[in-house]
Every structure is written in structure tokens, then in C-alpha cells.
Amino acid sequence: KPLALPGAHVVVTGGSSGIGKCIAIECYKQGAFITLVARNEDKLLQAKKEIEKHSINDKQVVLCISVDVSQDYNQVENVIKQAQEKLGPVDMLVNCAGMAVSGKFEDLEVSTFERLMSINYLGSVYPSRAVITTMKERRVGRIVFVSSQAGQLGLFGFTAYSASKFAIRGLAEALQMEVKPYNVYITVAYPPDTDTPGFAEENRTKPLETRLISETTSVCKPEQVAKQIVKDAIVVTMGLFRTIALFYLGSFDSIVRRCMMQREKSEIANKTA
Numbered sequence: 001k002p003l004a005l006p007g008a009h010v011v012v013t014g015g016s017s018g019i020g021k022c023i024a025i026e027c028y029k030q031g032a033f034i035t036l037v038a039r040n041e042d043k044l045l046q047a048k049k050e051i052e053k054h055s056i057n058d059k060q061v062v063l064c065i066s067v068d069v070s071q072d073y074n075q076v077e078n079v080i081k082q083a084q085e086k087l088g089p090v091d092m093l094v095n096c097a098g099m100a101v102s103g104k105f106e107d108l109e110v111s112t113f114e115r116l117m118s119i120n121y122l123g124s125v126y127p128s129r130a131v132i133t134t135m136k137e138r139r140v141g142r143i144v145f146v147s148s149q150a151g152q153l154g155l156f157g158f159t160a161y162s163a164s165k166f167a168i169r170g171l172a173e174a175l176q177m178e179v180k181p182y183n184v185y186i187t188v189a190y191p192p193d194t195d196t197p198g199f200a201e202e203n204r205t206k207p208l209e210t211r212l213i214s215e216t217t218s219v220c221k222p223e224q225v226a227k228q229i230v231k232d233a234i235v236v237t238m239g240l241f242r243t244i245a246l247f248y249l250g251s252f253d254s255i256v257r258r259c260m261m262q263r264e265k266s267e268i269a270n271k272t273a
């Protein structure tokens with residue numbers, strides 16, 4: 001049941017920096033082929049070089065693709081197609097491209113709400129939408145969403161950011177119910193503050209309250225966060241809340257399975273008729 005990473009094709013959006021880069025390194029160390037997706041080409045090439053130092057055999061490849069995952073769905077679909085032509089169907093997609101902006105509600109530009117929703121939410125929808133059909137057909141696949149602790153708790157200064165990270169959770173849970181009968185598994189990570197270039201950037205404009213709240217917990221290393229995310233994606237286990245919801249979800253899953261079998265039966269009937 002665990003996904004075998006050796007030889008697998010892993011796509012990491014936001015793979016040129018911070019947590020995403022560490023996730024790519026972690027998968028590469030376990031024998032995966034990697035596609036890095038981000039906008040800046042220099043950062044992509046830098047990351048590729050760094051990742052390649054960790055190779056475990058001479059067949060492994062790191063492919064770089066420069067695209068904005070939040071702008072145009074067709075563009076995202078095209079680059080995923082290119083990646084699949086070069087490295088085969090995607091076994092695991094990690095949606096890690098994202099950013100944080102903090103500030104009091106009335107101080108944040110309205111455009112910031114749109115931008116964070118685009119990058120953090122739609123930027124996870126588009127790549128996932130581009131890989132899901134093939135994953136369902138192959139009955140193989142993992143999709144990882146990187147939310148945040150601020151995607152479980154609404155915190156001072158994060159009105160725009162928290163909303164975009166809560167949205168990811170709704171998407172992930174609904175999608176999991178759809179794709180479970182096809183052996184595709186969805187996981188969501190809720191990392192705490194992590195020492196990355198993105199975190200340093202975010203700290204330049206953090207309100208005092210947000211900083212004090214943030215300082216009640218310690219800052220994690222990206223390598224450590226990445227390791228946990230990859231582990232959770234390979235061996236999917238259940239959190240406390242989902243255990244409580246198990247009864248409901250189980251009965252909903254059987255509805256989904258029943259419908260799938262009905263639909264397949266009628267498709268066969270149509271073909272033979």
C-alpha cells in the first residue's frame with residue numbers, strides 16, 4: 001500500500017526554495033525522479049544543482065519547469081503534459097508553491113486577498129486538476145497539499161493568508177472522497193513557522209501581535225518539516241478528527257463506491273448493446 005518512491009515521478013510546485021526544495025531532496029534521496037515547478041529560472045537551476053548532489057543512482061533526473069501555477073489553467077496543463085512525456089505519468093504531486101502576507105485586515109490591500117487566494121488556493125487546484133485523470137485511470141497517485149497551522153486556526157494578521165489555507169483543506173477533504181475508490185490518496189500538511197526564504201520575507205512586515213503569537217512556538221527546520229510531509233504522503237494514516245468522522249465518511253465512501261460500480265456496469269451494458 002505505501003507508494004514506492006524509487007523510480008517514481010514526483011512533481012513539486014514551489015520546489016525551487018524552502019520547504020518545497022527540501023521535499024524534492026527528500027524524495028530524490030529515496031530514488032524518485034523530480035520535476036520542479038516555479039517561476040524564476042535561476043532559482044530553479046540552483047535548486048536542481050543542489051538536489052542532484054543527493055542522487056543514489058545515475059538514472060535519476062531533475063527536470064525544471066518555469067510557470068506561474070496560479071495564472072492560466074491551460075498553461076499548467078501543458079507543462080504537466082511536457083513533464084509526463086519526459087518522465088512518465090506523475091505518481092505524486094506536491095503542491096507547495098505559496099506565500100504569506102500578514103497585516104491587519106484594514107491595512108491589507110484588497111488585491112492581497114485576491115493574490116493569496118490565487119497563489120495558495122488556485123495554484124493548488126490547477127496542478128491537481130491536471131494530474132487527477134491519469135492518476136484515477138492508473139489507480140495510482142498521491143497528492144499533497146501544503147496548508148499551514150494558520151490553515152487550522154485563524155490568527156491575528158492572517159485574514160488573507162488563513163482563508164487561503166483553510167480553502168485548501170476543504171478542497172482536499174472533498175477530493176479525497178471522490179478519488180479513494182481509485183486508490184488515489186490526498187494528504188494535507190499543516191506546518192508551523194519554518195526557517196525558509198519565504199518566512200524571512202514574511203517577517204519583514206509582520207504586525208507585532210502576529211510576531212508575538214508566532215514566537216510562542218519555535219521555528220522548525222525545513223528539512224525536518226519536509227521529511228514528515230513525505231512520510232505522511234507515502235504511508236497515509238488517520239488524524240484524530242478524521243477518526244471521529246470515520247463513521248460518517250465510511251458510509252459516504254460506500255455511496256461513492258456504489259455509484260462508481262453502477263456507472264461502470266451501465267457503461268459496459270451500453271458498449272455491448
Ligand SMILES: NC(=O)C1=CN([C@@H]2O[C@H](COP(=O)(O)OP(=O)(O)OC[C@H]3O[C@@H](n4cnc5c(N)ncnc54)[C@H](OP(=O)(O)O)[C@@H]3O)[C@@H](O)[C@H]2O)C=CC1
Pocket residue numbers: 013014015016017018019020037038039040041043067068069070096097098099100119120123146147148149190191192193194195196197198199
Ligand atoms: N515557511 C513557513 O513558515 C511556512 C510555510 N508554509 C507554506 O509552505 C509553502 C512553501 O513555503 P516556503 O518554503 O516558506 O516558501 P518560499 O518562499 O521559500 O518558496 C516558495 C516557492 O514557491 C514558488 N512559487 C511562489 N509563487 C509561485 C507561483 N505563482 N507559481 C509557481 N511557483 C511559485 C517559489 O518560486 P518562484 O518565486 O520562483 O515562483 C518558491 O519555489 C507555502 O505554501 C507556505 O504557505 C506553511 C507553513 C509555514
Ligand SMILES: CCCCCCCCCCCCCCCC(=O)[C@@H](N)CO
Pocket residue numbers: 099100147148149150152155191192193194198199202213214216217
Ligand atoms: C492543534 C493546534 C496546534 C496549536 C498551535 C498554535 C500555534 C500558534 C502559533 C502559530 C504561528 C503561525 C503559523 C503560521 C505559519 C505560516 O504559515 C507562515 N509562517 C507561512 O510562511
